[in-house]
Amino acid sequence: MNDDDIHDALETFITEARELVQDFEDGLLELESGPAGPEAVNGLFRAMHTLKGSAGLFGLGHLVSFAHVLESVLDELRGGRLQVTPELVSALLPCTDHITALVDGVAGGRTEPTAAEADVSARLLAALEPFQSGAPDGTAPPAAPAPDGPRTWLLSLWFGPDCLRNGMDPLSFLRYLSTMGTVAWAVTVRDALPRADEADPETCYLGFEVEFLSTAAKADIESVFEFVRDDSTITILPADSAVELIAALPENDRLGDLLRRSGMVTDLELAKALQIQQEAIRAGEASGKPLGEILVQEHIVQQPVVEAALDRQRKTAEGRQQDNQTIRVFASRLDKLIDLVGELVIAQAGVGTADGLSETQENVLRLVEEVRHTALSLRMVPIGTTLRRFERVVRDVCLDLGKEVDLVITGGEAEMDKALVERIGDPLLHLVRNALDHGMETRAERERLGKPVRGRLRLNAFHDAGSIVIEVADDGRGLDRERILAKAVDRGLVGRNAALTDHEVYALIFEPGFSTADTVSNLSGRGVGMDVVRGAITALRGSIDVQTTPGAGTTIQIRLPLTLAIIDGFLVGTGDAYFIIPLDRVTECVELPADADGRSFMHLREEVLPFVRLRQAFGLPGQPSRRQSVVVVEHSGQRAGIVVDHLIGQSQTVIKPLGNLFEDVRSVSGSTILGTGDVALILDIDALMAQHIAGDKLRRAAAARHQNRSNLVSSMSGTDTSADRAASAGTGR
Structure with a gap:
């Protein structure tokens, strides 16, 4: 084998080793949660045996020796000489983290363990010694009778x-x-x-x-x-x-x-x-x-x-009838395919839609659309694998906190872009840990409140209007509105007499450094985490919303696009500029009332609809058209409007990232190239509305201060004039 072959084989080993470790961890958690069937135990043994054999092919002696001890323990379990206990699972689970660290070291070019890794190996193997005899109390089981002959x-x-x-x-x-x-x-x-x-x-x-x-x-x-x-x-x-x-x-x-x-x-x-x-x-x-x-x-x-x-x-x-084979594809090759499909979509937009389009051109457009959907589907993976990883997190955190919580996972078959799956793990980890630490009561508290002694944490995923929604829901104590508001006032985030909606109050938990915890624990209390969650979700062009009922629990809902590559957009124009609004956010389009000048809201079917004018938001020159339109969009469970000059229509949008020069530009999540060669900016609806609301509040506060000053001046002026009149009346003038 040449060096390239060895490198490719090693990359394959690293990928498969990580999968085997994840399967091993999932299997351990299943064993602890229910009866240990022989097939489940055999699956654990096969996973560790395969890992050991694969590591041996590359001369990774430290991995082989470590996996061999785990294999020996599992062989005792498989032979019925050892029983599944929480202590055994607690001794085996940290080993999965250590093997992952060793595999990461191999991926980084290290074929020998560091001194720290060797110490961890020794400590973990020492913890397994009581189980290697086949009995938790350390007594050796009766030896199997030796065969009489060959x-x-x-x-x-x-x-x-x-x-x-x-x-x-x-x-x-x-x-x-x-x-x-x-x-x-x-x-x-x-x-x-x-x-x-x-x-x-x-x-x-x-x-x-x-x-x-x-x-x-x-x-x-x-x-x-x-x-x-x-x-x-x-x-x-x-x-x-x-x-x-x-x-x-x-x-x-x-x-x-x-x-x-x-x-x-x-x-x-x-x-x-x-x-x-x-x-x-x-x-x-x-x-x-x-x-x-x-x-x-x-x-x-x-x-x-x-x-x-x-x-x-x-x-x-x-x-053979049900054969559904899978193959591994290098992510770089897949990304290249997606880029090429994007160029096809841009070229398709340049064909035009003039009458008399030939049948051949129509077929080309149809094929481009099919290629686009097929190429994007290659990147789609079920989110269930990511959600199931939290079984270990819930188990470990509950042991640390002394709480009893059942994790329920639903909707694991929902698919989303692999790039999104890889980047959503950390935000979900923060939310799960916070739900367990802040949301869930202890067993004694739940008994006192008449709740089931075991709490329930639910991770749910489903598709909705071209997006994927992930929910983290608990049946704990819920958020304390007054406590959150009081803490926000103390920190100067809001005014003491500010009138905030429930949605605005609960959104305060995502402010940097915000925390209502009285004590700092290993898990939370330092005010770090929830702002990181919102930042990560926003970076993925997503949104996050909080729904809570005091005493009954909290549901945090994350809404993300299905893919980061190509989306269906709604193309609008304001002046000479073009903008793309994600189509899944658009609910309807209406005409801007003629009497809406100077206002930032309108009445739509007995509903007050706030809106933002794109011309003002981006400082575009020129005068607005005589007939403007309002694109009604959904934003954090509410409706708002975007005022534009022209409605152009639906457009397949190939997302091009903004360069480093524009990374601080708010309200824009990317750009795209139109069939005409013009550049259109893709609007970040949540950021746009948040910026508009913040600006509107500042304008209202300034207007209120100005009105107060005017009233004071008028009051003082009115008092002086009355005195003058009285004096004039007294003198007869």
């Missing part, structure tokens, strides 16, 4: 096609086996061997069926194939376990091949059975007797073996 094993060895390229010699494994016992016989399977002129000398086409006699344990025999197990099919079974052997064979649609490969029938016996079947067909039977029935009747093989082969045959057929 045991016969059937080995089915199907080495991967890249075995030779990776420097592995299949025959060397057979030679090594002979040092552990006796190879009674070995048959070379050449089914996959092509013609000589078509064969690749570096590709392994051969498999081996081996009968092996040895006193060695199965685990010791398995360890021989440690470094090829990842890309090979290695089956090791006792000779009397033909049924298990058939179930472990590679997929095959033909019953005869399954039985022949398992060693249950020979080629001559199979030929004899097939001949009997053909004779039955010639004798007039529609399809002859089934092959399995003939094999049993001729005493060639037993009925359970045939049933096992038939079951394997059926599963193969079902698997």
